[in-house]
Amino acid sequence: MNDAQEAVRLDATDPLPTLRDAFHIPPAPGGTYAEAAYFAGNSLGLQPKSAARWVTEELEDWSRLAVAAHTKGRRPWVDYHELAREPYARLVGALPHEVVAMNSLTVNLHLMMATFYRPSGDRTRIVIEDSAFPSDSYAVRSQAVHHGLDPRRTVVRLRPREGEEHLRTEDVIDYLEREGWHVALLLLGGVNYLTGQLMDMPAITKAGRAAGAVVGWDLAHAAGNVPLRLHDWDVDFAAWCSYKYLNSGPGAVAGCFVHERHGRDAALPRLSGWWGTDPATRFEMRPEISPPASADAWQVSNPPILALAPVLASLEIFDRVGMDALRAKSERLTGYLAARLEGVRGLELLTPADPAMRGCQLSIRVPDAAGVVERLAATAGVIADAREPDVVRLAPAPLYCTFEDCHRAGAALRATLDVQPHG
Template sequence: MTSYKTGLNFALELDKTDELSHFRSQFHIPKHKNGEDCIYLCGNSLGLQPKITQSYINQELKDWAELGVEGHVHGENPWLSYHELLTDTMAEIVGAKPIEVVVMNTLTTNLHLMMVSFYRPTNKRYKILIEGDAFPSDKYAVESQLRHHGIDEKEGLILWKSREGEELLRYEDLESILKEYGDEIALVMIGGVNYYTGQFFDLKRITELGHKYGCFVGFDCAHGAGNVKLNLHNSGADFAIWCSYKYLNSGPGSLSGVFVHERHAYDKNLNRFTGWWSHNKETRFKMRDDFDMLPGAEGWQLSNPPILSMAAIKASLDVFKKAGMDNLISKSKKLTTYFEFLLNELNHKSIKIITPINNNERGCQLSIQVKNADKSLHHKLTDVGIICDWREPDVIRCAPVPLYNSFEDVFNMVEKLKLILNGK
């Protein structure tokens, strides 16, 4: 275990020995008004743009300009099968088999599509269990599914809440909920990494608990994909969804990833919404054949994919492939532990880290609670060139991303925070 020290020189030494440090130069870093690079700690909200992204998109624009519709089969990267170019690397990032992964649609759309298949309410088993402080869009989505099935959301929604005076969720409380209501719960749907606290949940443990009581289990891994080792296949989860614009750096509003466990791959009786892109590729364009479902996650596709968005995803995934998830996770733990060390060294009575101390229970995000603070603190940080994230009522979310953040970034952020907290 690294023994950390205070002072800029130590941060610079850590950067010198960082084997991934060269990846920083492969990203566009936003500039502060003074012309210097910002300290960008907001990859948990929107990842930075890889410099190769523009050329990847330009290639598809070139093929569209020069080939028109023929780009579907004769382009540099034929559009008909373009989504397949993303599958292997995306599957590796989330710990899945290629047959279990597809990139399509956007995050909440995919959550609804998964609930069509994996939320099957009956008169007795109709409830959905989520985190008490789930990301709002997840809560809105599951509430609307309950209403769609004629169920009062207040009756049908069960919340796994933290205890009074605590921020993190306890598994024994989840066990108690399932013990009491398990035979009434149709779906357990949890965020793989909680957006607010940064708590990384034990997906396998939650899945086994849910399955023990006959529930389907799914995860929203928007804050986990590209950030932590999800090991989705080994978790046994029925499904997972994630966006690609946070840690996966694919650009604002870009496409979502979907995982469906291989045990469901060939189940043609599993209810789902379908479209022509979930139809057998060999007969898809005969147009008048009866529906013939594709096996695996591809069988949940609806429409032909948006190529320009996928080109941006491909650019980022190619960077990930070169860096390697194991290497990224290793650096992430060092960065975040160093960040935690520096914050603790401040010994400032107003700040508290609410993210788990155990770095196996978190990704690269640290959520810093600042007593008696309001959003003016966030504005002050922005004014001195720190781009981070504010969440009401009093939390700064900071994510030192291993692909493009340095140990010097972390050091300088804490120094600037210290000056602001001390009124300087």
């Protein structure tokens, strides 16, 4: 049995059959295949076929009921965000009242920092990873400036050891034990967008809170990718987008987690708006806010219904499958793809080799990353993405990627780089 036949066999016998038929798979942009092998779900997930129905139903209610759809629609808009509450709670390991669907990721981070970044005395620092996504860097720097602080002194960027690509958990903890009395906020990415490293969130959260810091997580590349237990880990807050692994569409409504101990604290400062008041009295139009004892207290505006509908379509799929089953398949697919890349000259794997330290993303360093991505698409219909100058990212998302896709990507990379295996 050759490698291609083995990939077909693995797809046929995997404990979790692919849900590829539940998604619109784009046509292959090149090569002899009809469908693309899509490895860019860490940038934009594929469209669930059910998303159109969810959106169309809201458009129909809008045309049929107009303003009355807020209370008389098939899914009334006035509390539409409630439909995402329990699925989101299951997805990130939270209690239902600890999560809310709202805004976009960076907006939510700013709303969280408006509450939880309270620099005082010697405790002013914000700690992020040096390879944080640029939006996070911009956000924390602007928060420092907003408080009258110099971001060059206030924002600490943790770097891997010399010659290494990943932050070691013990180095993060060591910094917190030595310098934690200066740290007001620790804000790291649960899965690093560039390298695909999965951080030890429970251990780092414990160390951050022991140091007296507030601990928040950017879960843009973790939500829908790896199992999370935010409540049990005692995380203070977290935020995530929903257009990557959650397949909810470009710019889709994001999600936010606030631990219940904070939700119960009415004295916490917040940037408030209409939807952050108690829904029981919201339409009494009082000038004073009465926040509920939940993550809803951080809402500002009513949810955009047409943008939230695809989120619900996607969460329906995640609820049906479950994150533990998806994680197990992710490890099988990512491990298989990693094996296909072994021995390729001119290719350096940046993502940790240990499956427990990565999600479903492999980042590789190659010369001319953008050119490699273009050739993969043109010659084999393999869609990946590049991060300049030399990183190609491939994400075998387990909902719709297959072992056959992984075999195809490995063969295409070998051919594209025009190299031979060692030996």
